[in-house]
Amino acid sequence: MKAPVLRNLFRKQAIEMPPAIEAAALRSDRFRLEREPEWRRLEAILNRMEKGRLRSIPDEDVLALPALYRMAASSLSVARETSLDKSTLTYLESLVQRAWFQVYRPQQGFLGWLRGFLGGGLSRSVQQIWLDICIALAAMIAGTITGWLLVSRDQEWYYALVPTGFTDSRVPGATREVLLESLAVQQDAQGLSAFAAYLFSNNAGVSILAFALGFAFGVPSLLLLVHNMAVLGAMWWLFSDAGLSWEFAAWLSVHGTTELFAILLAGAAGIHIGRAMAFPGSRSIMAAAAQSGRRAAQVMAGVVLMLMVAALLEAFPRQLLGMNERFLIGGSMLAIWVTYFFALRPAKPPFLPEPRE
Amino acid sequence: MVITPEGIALPFTIGSRSARFGALMIDFMIIGFTLMLVTALLLWMFGGLLSSMGSSQGMNGPVEFLVIFYFLLLFVARYGYFLAFEMGPRGATPGKRLLGIRVAARDGGRLTAEAVIARNLLRDIEIFLPLVFIFSAPSGEGGPAGLAAMAWFACFMLFAVFNKDAMRAGDLIAGTWVVEAPRTKLAEALSTTTAAASGTSDVTGAKYSFGEAELAVYGEYELQTLERILRDGNEEAIGKVAETICRKIGWTAGTGDERAFLESFYAQLRARLEGGMRFGRRKADKHS
Numbered sequence: 001m002k003a004p005v006l007r008n009l010f011r012k013q014a015i016e017m018p019p020a021i022e023a024a025a026l027r028s029d030r031f032r033l034e035r036e037p038e039w040r041r042l043e044a045i046l047n048r049m050e051k052g053r054l055r056s057i058p059d060e061d062v063l064a065l066p067a068l069y070r071m072a073a074s075s076l077s078v079a080r081e082t083s084l085d086k087s088t089l090t091y092l093e094s095l096v097q098r099a100w101f102q103v104y105r106p107q108q109g110f111l112g113w114l115r116g117f118l119g120g121g122l123s124r125s126v127q128q129i130w131l132d133i134c135i136a137l138a139a140m141i142a143g144t145i146t147g148w149l150l151v152s153r154d155q156e157w158y159y160a161l162v163p164t165g166f167t168d169s170r171v172p173g174a175t176r177e178v179l180l181e182s183l184a185v186q187q188d189a190q191g192l193s194a195f196a197a198y199l200f201s202n203n204a205g206v207s208i209l210a211f212a213l214g215f216a217f218g219v220p221s222l223l224l225l226v227h228n229m230a231v232l233g234a235m236w237w238l239f240s241d242a243g244l245s246w247e248f249a250a251w252l253s254v255h256g257t258t259e260l261f262a263i264l265l266a267g268a269a270g271i272h273i274g275r276a277m278a279f280p281g282s283r284s285i286m287a288a289a290a291q292s293g294r295r296a297a298q299v300m301a302g303v304v305l306m307l308m309v310a311a312l313l314e315a316f317p318r319q320l321l322g323m324n325e326r327f328l329i330g331g332s333m334l335a336i337w338v339t340y341f342f343a344l345r346p347a348k349p350p351f352l353p354e355p356r357e
Numbered sequence: 358m359v360i361t362p363e364g365i366a367l368p369f370t371i372g373s374r375s376a377r378f379g380a381l382m383i384d385f386m387i388i389g390f391t392l393m394l395v396t397a398l399l400l401w402m403f404g405g406l407l408s409s410m411g412s413s414q415g416m417n418g419p420v421e422f423l424v425i426f427y428f429l430l431l432f433v434a435r436y437g438y439f440l441a442f443e444m445g446p447r448g449a450t451p452g453k454r455l456l457g458i459r460v461a462a463r464d465g466g467r468l469t470a471e472a473v474i475a476r477n478l479l480r481d482i483e484i485f486l487p488l489v490f491i492f493s494a495p496s497g498e499g500g501p502a503g504l505a506a507m508a509w510f511a512c513f514m515l516f517a518v519f520n521k522d523a524m525r526a527g528d529l530i531a532g533t534w535v536v537e538a539p540r541t542k543l544a545e546a547l548s549t550t551t552a553a554a555s556g557t558s559d560v561t562g563a564k565y566s567f568g569e570a571e572l573a574v575y576g577e578y579e580l581q582t583l584e585r586i587l588r589d590g591n592e593e594a595i596g597k598v599a600e601t602i603c604r605k606i607g608w609t610a611g612t613g614d615e616r617a618f619l620e621s622f623y624a625q626l627r628a629r630l631e632g633g634m635r636f637g638r639r640k641a642d643k644h645s
Contacts, residue, residue: 025548025549025553025554025555025624025628026548026624026627026628026631027628027631028627028631029546029547029548029549032546033546033549036543039543040543043543049446050446050447051446052445052446070363073361073363073365074363074365076365077365081634082631082634082635083631084577084580084581084627084630084631084634085546085547085584085627086581086584086585087541087543087544087584087588088543088544088546090539090541091541091542091543091544093367093368094538094539094540094541096361096365096367097367097369097538098538098540100361100367101448101459101461101538102446104361104362104466104467105446105448105467105468113470196425197424197425197428197429198424198428200428200432201428201429201431201432204432205481208436208478208481209481209482209486211478212478212479212480212481212482212483213482215479215482215513215526215529215530216482216509216513273530286463286529286532287532289529289530289532290463290464290472290529290530290531290532291532292530293472293475293476293529293530293531293532294469294471294472294475294531294532295471296475296530297471297472297474297475297478297531298471298474300474300475300478301474
């Protein structure tokens with residue numbers, strides 16, 4: 001199949017041979033002049049592809065690309081053995097390199113990637129880091145309990161844990177009414193979408209940080225999880241102290257099930273990288289880091305999506321709905337995520353190209 | 358060095374650290390200027406709206422829309438810029454493209470979307486956090502812990518300086534590296550001029566023909582130096598080189614026809630060396 005194409009290319013070129021070829025004294029220069037039109041054609045196609053103007057490339061050029069690439073590659077290996085023309089060699093090396101990037105680059109566009117990502121890639125990656133999710137979950141539970149215990153022993157801890165600008169009325173010693181009011185249903189949605197946008201960019205930043213810190217063998221990710229959950233534990237203690245446990249849980253659950261899940265995944269992704277680098281097993285550290293990093297990156301893309309959902313939930317339903325609806329939404333969101341990530345078996349078999357080092 | 362599926366070894370040069378730093382600066386400047394422009398534009402277009410906000414309570418619809426737009430814009434500028442450009446066909450941000458470098462997969466495979474995401478998400482701990490600590494720690498606010506944190510984050514920031522492949526932490530995680538992506542033009546063939554082809558000068562009609570012993574003094578290195586001199590076309594350098602060669606091979610140097618002399622010498626030397634190459638004899642330079 002391929003050989004005739006190549007032969008055709010050579011034949012066509014032999015017909016259009018420019019007279020200059022005969023003028024060249026050196027065999028290697030004649031070799032070069034004979035193939036030059038094909039190289040130039042390849043270069044022109046590459047220029048267009050690199051500019052992203054795929055549509056403007058004629059069909060026959062697209063079809064010719066693989067053959068042209070192989071021809072340039074074989075020219076390069078011949079030229080390396082027969083030619084001492086430095087500039088031609090440099091040109092061919094850069095041409096073949098550029099063509100190689102285009103021929104072997106991911107063929108799928110953004111939409112294709114998104115489809116593969118949502119339809120299996122994401123949940124597969126999440127399933128693959130189950131152990132890290134367990135570790136992160138343990139850290140989060142431990143953090144919550146720590147926060148609770150610390151504040152219940154000594155209320156000064158509350159101010160140390162919860163950022164001072166975080167709330168105005170939600171402090172130890174506040175009356176039940178004040179606390180209840182802070183959980184109350186708001187009458188209108190004014191300003192809430194801006195709040196949602198702010199929450200999203202803030203939370204996404206924190207999650208990405210938790211992920212990135214995994215690079216230091218995962219320890220800072222764990223610390224960040226523990227610290228963030230200690231804040232939650234402290235606030236929980238505050239509300240349960242006023243007998244508002246259920247109200248607080250309802251208030252939290254609307255977006256919390258999604259957001260805490262996302263933070264859990266982000267922390268787990270960070271731990272996954274840290275663990276792979278600390279205990280690479282039979283792989284080299286570089287290979288282990290690369291493999292786990294790509295897997296974790298998929299999880300992180302999912303985390304950003306989840307945080308978008310969480311921000312929308314946080315801004316609208318949390319502020320506008322009553323207690324039972326809040327639980328309903330929170331619970332069903334949790335059920336949806338768990339089902340999506342763990343219950344549905346991805347159709348395709350897991351395929352992760354093993355990084356060769 | 359990457360071996361393509363066709364079995365061709367493609368040499369990859371690791372992008373220099375200075376080029377990468379420069380590329381990063383250019384990218385940050387692009388982002389910064391764009392953000393400044395957009396901010397100024399928004400303020401100019403909707404300044405009236407924002408000032409009216411002070412009087413009425415809360416945010417009205419258009420203002421709220423603007424605020425959302427602005428938050429999302431900041432997020433996209435921070436993370437989306439690098440992702441979008443590096444996932445594109447060139448695998449490089451505008452800054453990298455300007456300095457002739459690009460991102461490539463370390464294993465010679467495809468540069469996947471996951472790899473690009475992974476290498477860019479780590480930028481937080483490599484640039485933003487260290488900068489925060491570097492600016493805050495010396496003030497003594499964080500105490501010794503702040504200084505320790507600064508040193509710790511500085512390790513991430515300087516990660517690329519300490520390994521031979523100039524990988525930053527993100528590259529390590531993603532299995533990528535940054536390589537040079539030169540775009541070279543194909544230069545003219547040198548052996549097509551009459552001087553090179555037949556050894557006869559167009560200017561004087563003199564015929565240059567070199568013997569075996571005269572050509573044997575130089576090797577491939579000298580040949581490629583000569584090639585560079587001829588392609589540069591600097592008259593002064595050509596004169597000097599012609600004189601040197603004449604002295605070396607024992608000819609008396611004439612003037613006025615140096616280019617033709619060098620072209621024929623180049624062509625005949627190359628013919629001799631390439632002829633040797635076909636039989637597996639190579640001569641790297643004049644010493645070998």
